[in-house]
Amino acid sequence: MDTKLLYQPLAQVEADAVAVVLFEEESTPADLKFAASWLDEIKTSGEFLGKSGELAVLHQPHGIKAKRLVAVGGGKKAAFDSASLRKVSGSTVRTLKQKGVKSLAWLLEGREAEAAVEGAILGNFEPEQHKTSTDNKSLAAFHVIAAADGAEIEKSFERGIILGDSQNFARELINEPANLLTPMVLADKARAMSSASGLECEILDQDRMMQLGMGSLLGVSQGSAEPPALIVIRYKPEAPSKSSDHLALVGKGVTFDTGGVSIKPADGMEKMKYDMAGGAAVLGAMRALAKLKPSIPVTAFVPAVENMVSSRAQRPGDIVKSLNGKTIEVLNTDAEGRLILIDAITYAKRLGCSHLIDAATLTGAIVVALGHVNIGAFTNNEDFLAKVMSAAKAEGEKMWHMPLDDEYKELLKSAFADLANIGGRYGGAISAAWFLREFVDDTPWVHLDIAGTAWLDEPKPHMAKGPSGVCVRTFVKLALGW
Numbered sequence: 001m002d003t004k005l006l007y008q009p010l011a012q013v014e015a016d017a018v019a020v021v022l023f024e025e026e027s028t029p030a031d032l033k034f035a036a037s038w039l040d041e042i043k044t045s046g047e048f049l050g051k052s053g054e055l056a057v058l059h060q061p062h063g064i065k066a067k068r069l070v071a072v073g074g075g076k077k078a079a080f081d082s083a084s085l086r087k088v089s090g091s092t093v094r095t096l097k098q099k100g101v102k103s104l105a106w107l108l109e110g111r112e113a114e115a116a117v118e119g120a121i122l123g124n125f126e127p128e129q130h131k132t133s134t135d136n137k138s139l140a141a142f143h144v145i146a147a148a149d150g151a152e153i154e155k156s157f158e159r160g161i162i163l164g165d166s167q168n169f170a171r172e173l174i175n176e177p178a179n180l181l182t183p184m185v186l187a188d189k190a191r192a193m194s195s196a197s198g199l200e201c202e203i204l205d206q207d208r209m210m211q212l213g214m215g216s217l218l219g220v221s222q223g224s225a226e227p228p229a230l231i232v233i234r235y236k237p238e239a240p241s242k243s244s245d246h247l248a249l250v251g252k253g254v255t256f257d258t259g260g261v262s263i264k265p266a267d268g269m270e271k272m273k274y275d276m277a278g279g280a281a282v283l284g285a286m287r288a289l290a291k292l293k294p295s296i297p298v299t300a301f302v303p304a305v306e307n308m309v310s311s312r313a314q315r316p317g318d319i320v321k322s323l324n325g326k327t328i329e330v331l332n333t334d335a336e337g338r339l340i341l342i343d344a345i346t347y348a349k350r351l352g353c354s355h356l357i358d359a360a361t362l363t364g365a366i367v368v369a370l371g372h373v374n375i376g377a378f379t380n381n382e383d384f385l386a387k388v389m390s391a392a393k394a395e396g397e398k399m400w401h402m403p404l405d406d407e408y409k410e411l412l413k414s415a416f417a418d419l420a421n422i423g424g425r426y427g428g429a430i431s432a433a434w435f436l437r438e439f440v441d442d443t444p445w446v447h448l449d450i451a452g453t454a455w456l457d458e459p460k461p462h463m464a465k466g467p468s469g470v471c472v473r474t475f476v477k478l479a480l481g482w
């Protein structure tokens with residue numbers, strides 16, 4: 001999709017449609033005087049009151065060159081923030097593209113070009129890379145009509161494009177089926193993205209991981225004919241910063257989760273291709289960071305494996321030794337995410353990372369607890385979590401702080417090893433987080449359980465059904481604001 005900032009008066013803009021956000025109880029803005037009678041009409045008839053979710057289309061408006069004028073409801077003006085703008089631009093794109101609109105110009109109020117273009121790029125995305133024909137139409141051009149020119153608005157617009165494209169990059173990876181996206185293919189894609197972005201990328205293969213002693217990760221992958229990979233990508237700022245902080249982004253990269261010998265039910269198992277959504281979010285964030293250049297070093301770690309059933313697969317009761325030396329009794333082979341993440345976490349600590357943040361489709365229990373609205377956020381360091389939550393809030397990604405009291409740690413006791421990989425029926429998302437914490441120790445750490453938020457079972461007005469790409473924007477915001 002072509003994206004561009006326009007410095008033209010509204011009347012001169014040529015497009016299939018120009019969209020303008022109007023609020024409840026707002027009088028006609030000065031630059032819409034040409035359409036005042038139409039606006040009065042739709043208001044008094046009750047057809048369009050400026051409420052959020054409303055949309056009205058005027059064809060062949062007199063006084064402007066564009067073919068349609070589209071009024072988009074913004075709700076209460078005081079409550080309208082960048083998250084609302086991202087949503088309305090996304091839903092406007094999704095509605096108009098289905099009506100055959102190819103080029104849309106967005107009349108911007110203020111300087112917030114970022115959210116407008118992000119929403120449009122996200123809304124234009126359809127997870128249809130494998131359809132040879134489709135009823136879905138897409139927008140060819142999204143232009144933002146800026147009130148005034150200036151470096152600030154250019155930067156904001158540029159950032160929106162980078163973030164939108166990077167989130168879609170993650171969504172496309174997540175949507176790839178497991179026959180086409182094996183751990184090695186994911187590693188190849190990570191390498192290609194890195195070299196296109198000027199990032200250093202290193203892939204640790206099975207032999208290297210054996211040498212290092214990543215027994216926990218390798219236990220999960222041993223049942224698959226597809227070899228595992230640990231993807232490591234480094235971003236180093238050009239001007240070294242004064243602080244010694246070094247951020248690690250760790251993402252679960254299970255390209256398919258059958259559950260292993262503790263096999264999952266057949267119903268819905270096809271969705272388990274999205275069990276690498278955390279890894280994809282990390283890769284998407286690195287793609288954006290390479291362009292936006294934060295001042296803190298950021299290293300990505302994506303342990304990529306396939307969790308399969310076979311004669312070589314790990315069995316319940318197996319005991320494995322993790323990279324940090326602790327032994328684990330694998331009571332359930334379906335609790336594999338934590339087993340691969342801990343070896344990546346230990347490795348990140350060895351490379352000198354000072355702050356760890358991981359994203360993982362880790363538990364069904366977090367979906368029971370929080371549904372599909374909030375990410376479950378866990379931490380051993382409240383200050384670090386506060387930073388992550390404020391980045392998430394700014395980006396409109398909802399997060400809920402989950403507890404990690406010491407009492408929950410007891411759930412992971414094993415009779416035969418240092419700890420068990422499951423904690424029983426209740427508080428499953430918490431015992432999973434505690435399992436990770438046992439390997440994090442005192443390093444500031446935030447764990448994001450995205451099992452409920454990484455995939456939309458139903459389309460939203462502003463986003464297609466399927467992979468959401470959640471966490472990409474929060475990660476980027478966090479690193480840029482460091």
Ligand code: BES
Binds near residue numbers: 336367
């Ligand atoms: N990948 C799943 C978690 C999951 C469930 C993600 C539903 C998305 C939707 C994870 O590997 C898993 O299977 N966890 C088990 C843990 C249990 C065995 C302790 C679960 O949540 O059932």
Ligand code: ZN
Binds near residue numbers: 257259333335336337
């Ligand atoms: Zn599993």
Ligand code: ZN
Binds near residue numbers: 257337361
């Ligand atoms: Zn899993």
